[in-house]
Amino acid sequence: MATLDSKIPQGPLADKWNNHKSNINLVSPANKRLIDVIVVGTGLAGASASATLAELGYNVKTFCFQDSPRRAHSIAAQGGINAAKNYQGDGDSTYRLFYDTIKGGDYRSREANVHRLAEVSANIIDQCVAQGVPFARDYGGLLDNRSFGGVLVSRTFYAKGQTGQQLLLGAYSAMNRQIGRGKIKMYNRHEMMDLVVVDGKARGIIARNLVNGKLERHSAHAVVIASGGYGNVFFLSTNAMGSNVSAGWKIHKRGAHFANPCFTQIHPTCIPVSGDHQSKLTLMSESLRNDGRIWVPKNIEDVKAIREGKLQPTEIAEENRDYYLERRYPAFGNLVPRDVASRAAKERCDAGYGVNKTGEAVYLDFASAIERYGKEQAHVKGLDENDAVLVKKLGQEVVRAKYGNLFQMYEKIVDQNPYETPMMIYPAVHYTMGGVWVDYNLMTSIPGCYAIGEANFSDHGANRLGASALMQGLADGYFVLPYTIGDYLSDDIRTGSIPTDSPEFEAAETEVRERLEKFINNKGTNSVDYYHRKLGKIMWNKCGMSRNEQGLKEAIQEIQELRDDFYANVNVPGKADEFNEQLAKAGRVADFLELGELFAKDALERTESCGGHFREESQTPEGEALRDDENFTFVSAWEYQGKPSEAILHKEDLNYEEIEVKTRSYK
């Protein structure tokens, strides 16, 4: 049993990455041509890694389950990307970004990784602009910034509410250039079914062509997993329908440790659930909290009247509104980090102040921003600042320019006009900080197998700050992995191409085939979604925004029973050798049914509250999360042992050299 070696370089924190880059082994350009790398996933991390590896000269094979690499769910990221550029001159620096990220993560992330992330962040913006990514600009033609939760500077670069789309299309274009040059071989509509390990090293994958159902063997000298997060274990989340844990889970079962599975981000501003038919939830970007104010009525009678449709939110006077974030956290107000904002919404709704029929919604109100912007515009244009109708019109134009697509999306889904009446929002599962354990080089505990982007656990601790996911995905893919992977591959320059007719490939393919046939031949009574929804309910009720010992124990039991029921009674129609969406989904849900249990086990083990992980037993008298640094300043890395209940816990101690560990306060 291997111990965890995080391979953090020696030396002062600020010099670690530069020194490491100067000292690791390199592969010569001529030898890179002899080396194959597989990348699974084409979101920001996978696409940027594929492009850069190919550009460096490696032969890259990239896989995505969608019909095009451009569909990966990074495309849906809305608000922005952080970078310590300090273009606004508001006191930002690499150190401050590093500090904010560690603090935001509630002191549960690795200092060296986070510092590296902050260091390369500025480069990302330069790179993306050079690629033609159309970021928002001011009238002087320079890049514009906005502010996100948990920070006191404006360091977020954005492209309206479509930043993820523009960054992903940038990375996709860099990939396309390499596909055109023949350096990347792209496999669309292909799903990774298993990892192939030969002599202890990752040497390839078994993939399924989703169009004709055929299994394929693909070999390489290294395998990079960039398959995103596992938020869909909750069934309802802001993830795409196809987002899944399977690539990460398959390598876990082959020996990669899985870290901090219970660290999940519940995003405070999503459109509330409307009914049982719901298939997914839609995010309303955190950037809206720059201008939107969150509130519920102060008086319970007003809440009742609203629910009965007798009162409109716009009719409630200012003094009868409870702007609870501004009240509880005056320093950060509406821009507290996501975990804090989500719990505060839950607290108000649990107390009975929720403003929709289900009692699970709060208001996000733009009226004051519209008035403020309107007055500013009227002043600039020399118009009457006291003309309320004019001011509203001008203010709405500003808000439309900033958030137009988000407002339109809200209106289409909810059928209400958010320019006229406050939005209704409620927290929803959005991102997973936990993931495959990796060392400083982003290598998992399987030699030659790497994990990047949301798929790994590395940079966000117990809570991710807004606009940092895009930063991490691109940092890993463009600027970290392409260098660190060379250190490993330098031993492979004489290996030659890896054969796919070895017993290891044979065995892995057989296992996959048997698994698929078992589903097809099961002929049960319940659909795959039936089980996925049930799993989601268990997760949301017992492993959601707040967790306790009893609930977690029940969750473990219920998930085990549900899993047995799934294998006995699931119905997967059709055949294995055809386009079969139900079969693909069955495999993904099977993995969620295992991950869910490990998730609950991890949450049970960690009896402290930190970041997105809130244990009811561990809170301050004011209801804030209470960390237990003495006993839990570590990363939980789980080793697979046949089933989730038997997984072994390894602890990677977190040492803070640069930062003083303090109670996180946003008051």
Place this chain on the structure above:
Amino acid sequence: MNLTLKVWRQPNTDSQGNFETYQLADVSPDMSFLEMMDVLNEQLMSQGIDPIAFDHDCREGICGMCSMFINGEAHGPDRLVTTCQLHMRKFKDGDTITIEPFRANAFPVIKDLAVDRSAFDRVQQAGGFVSVNTSGNTQDANAIPIEKKDADRAFDAATCIGCGACVATCKNASAMLFVSAKVSQYALLPQGKVEATDRVLNMVKQMDEEGFGNCTNTGACEVECPKGISLENIARMNREYLAASLKG
């Protein structure tokens, strides 16, 4: 609401397809169109009928994966939305809804409502990029100021989601709106100028090779585009193409 659904069923690319009619009861007006399809599929599976294949992923109107030609319109009757954001409140109790795949020679049907749009990827691979290495060793992002108006127009063009509604809508199955959106994005930015000539020639050449039809300036593509990509982009691409041809 109770609905009658006429859905295109086709087992694979090579076989001939046909419409099948299904009844669906108790549809909530708050459902999205794809959630309605989920419910229909659950019903079909419980009756032992193969569920309907359709492409979808993000379900928030940005990935571009969902398609469907609904009552004769790409992404259905609503404007500026994809099928995943179309809600059932746009329909009435008792309606008959006809659901077809996006049809074009360059988009062969894979199964039922799912089509192969990889032709779009190949057009992008022919020139939809700026040839800059991803080493990070570029100049500072603020070194070249870009007029806000140009940056905004480049952004508007860049919001294309590559869904193919323009092709499915066009009577000629032309991909001009899609291709011109990418050409325009780079044409409007200084970063794109260096390779402008080759880009437009190569992308148009690939577009023609993929079997997309010609543009006859009907403008239906603009009407049906879920992201409101403007016809101006086609005019801009034609200018770029003409200039490149004279140069080249």
